[in-house]
Amino acid sequence: MSSDIWVLAEYAGGRPRKITYELLGKASTLAQEAGGQVVALALGSGIADAAQDLAAHGAEVVRVADDPLLAQYTTDAYAAVIEPVLSVEEPFLLMIGSTAMGRDLAPRLAARLGAGIVTDCAAVEVADGAVVATRPVMTRKAIARVAFRGDGIRIAVVLPNIFAPPRPDPSRAAEVLPISVTLDPAAIRTQVLEVKAIARETLPLTEADIIVSGGRGLRGPEHFGLLKELAQALGAAVGSSRPPVDSGWVPHDYEIGQTGKTVNPQLYIACGISGAPQHLAGMSGSRTIVAINKDPQAPIFSIASYGVVGDLFVVVPLLAEEVRRLRGASHG
Numbered sequence: 001m002s003s004d005i006w007v008l009a010e011y012a013g014g015r016p017r018k019i020t021y022e023l024l025g026k027a028s029t030l031a032q033e034a035g036g037q038v039v040a041l042a043l044g045s046g047i048a049d050a051a052q053d054l055a056a057h058g059a060e061v062v063r064v065a066d067d068p069l070l071a072q073y074t075t076d077a078y079a080a081v082i083e084p085v086l087s088v089e090e091p092f093l094l095m096i097g098s099t100a101m102g103r104d105l106a107p108r109l110a111a112r113l114g115a116g117i118v119t120d121c122a123a124v125e126v127a128d129g130a131v132v133a134t135r136p137v138m139t140r141k142a143i144a145r146v147a148f149r150g151d152g153i154r155i156a157v158v159l160p161n162i163f164a165p166p167r168p169d170p171s172r173a174a175e176v177l178p179i180s181v182t183l184d185p186a187a188i189r190t191q192v193l194e195v196k197a198i199a200r201e202t203l204p205l206t207e208a209d210i211i212v213s214g215g216r217g218l219r220g221p222e223h224f225g226l227l228k229e230l231a232q233a234l235g236a237a238v239g240s241s242r243p244p245v246d247s248g249w250v251p252h253d254y255e256i257g258q259t260g261k262t263v264n265p266q267l268y269i270a271c272g273i274s275g276a277p278q279h280l281a282g283m284s285g286s287r288t289i290v291a292i293n294k295d296p297q298a299p300i301f302s303i304a305s306y307g308v309v310g311d312l313f314v315v316v317p318l319l320a321e322e323v324r325r326l327r328g329a330s331h332g
């Protein structure tokens with residue numbers, strides 16, 4: 001067992017996802033506590049340039065598996081490449097982002113390696129040689145602290161937008177160690193035929209620092225334009241509760257909550273959302289919550305940092321105007 005902290009780098013459209021940088025930043029702190037190095041694990045095709053970027057964000061060693069069969073993520077190919085590396089190197093901890101890819105791959109690796117795994121980590125600490133993770137449970141009504149037992153490999157699947165990405169330092173270099181890949185194409189049981197990117201005018205919800213979200217109180221799709229204006233002024237992404245999705249007002253990927261996305265922005269502005277438990281399950285981890293609702297008894301106010309009891313059709317345009325004024329003043 002080494003003392004190294006490993007991070008699985010994740011790419012989208014040839015670029016590392018923000019979660020990769022967030023994990024590298026956290027790994028740097030944990031590696032100091034564990035007395036090991038930060039090792040980034042990068043898989044893909046034509047990713048020779050990956051190492052420099054990962055080094056700039058804190059990787060001291062970069063293990064690169066570069067093969068055309070790794071161009072698109074498949075469970076079989078990625079697990080087949082990573083499992084033997086981990087069983088030889090035995091990192092102290094492997095951190096994987098809680099993304100569609102991470103949530104698919106991590107349990108598979110854990111099962112194959114007999115490793116301990118904690119999913120949905122909102123905090124990870126190393127103390128006295130042990131790794132302790134914190135994760136929301138019971139639709140975020142409670143927080144569990146979970147310790148890994150024993151000396152085997154530990155895998156932490158970490159929620160996005162929890163740790164701040166480090167400031168890149170382009171002068172940093174990493175030791176690059178290639179991983180030899182001998183994949184049997186016949187053993188890869190799935191094939192990605194096509195990737196259809198969802199056209200989004202703003203950042204993906206899971207990566208956004210600010211989210212403006214609308215509920216049934218919006219009354220119709222045409223009124224989401226109000227939220228878009230506020231979002232534009234704030235540099236925010238637009239999300240929604242379930243009814244606007246069910247009614248076809250906004251696409252599925254807007255939905256936040258138990259059956260939608262889990263988000264952790266710095267600021268969440270809920271407009272015309274009552275605050276049902278299934279919605280709170282996806283957004284109550286937001287640092288600051290602002291609720292705009294005309295019903296003073298709406299449950300959303302019980303978790304809001306700031307509440308505006310009022311008509312969103314009046315409040316939201318005023319807020320957008322004020323943000324634009326302040327932004328204009330600060331730029332002027």
Ligand SMILES: Cc1cc2nc3c(=O)[nH]c(=O)nc-3n(C[C@H](O)[C@H](O)[C@H](O)COP(=O)(O)OP(=O)(O)OC[C@H]3O[C@@H](n4cnc5c(N)ncnc54)[C@H](O)[C@@H]3O)c2cc1C
Nearest residue numbers: 215216217241242257258259260272273274279293294312
């Ligand atoms: C298994 C299951 C899973 C679910 N998963 C999810 C999920 O992932 N995400 C999710 O969001 N829901 C989910 N739901 C649905 C959830 O239970 C609620 O029905 C839903 O969250 C309510 O959405 P809402 O707050 O937009 O609507 P409502 O509860 O109808 O609330 C609308 C609010 O708008 C306010 N309002 C109305 N007009 C105005 C105005 N002009 N100005 C200001 N305020 C106004 C009202 O006072 C009210 O509080 C799930 C339900 C089930 C059973």
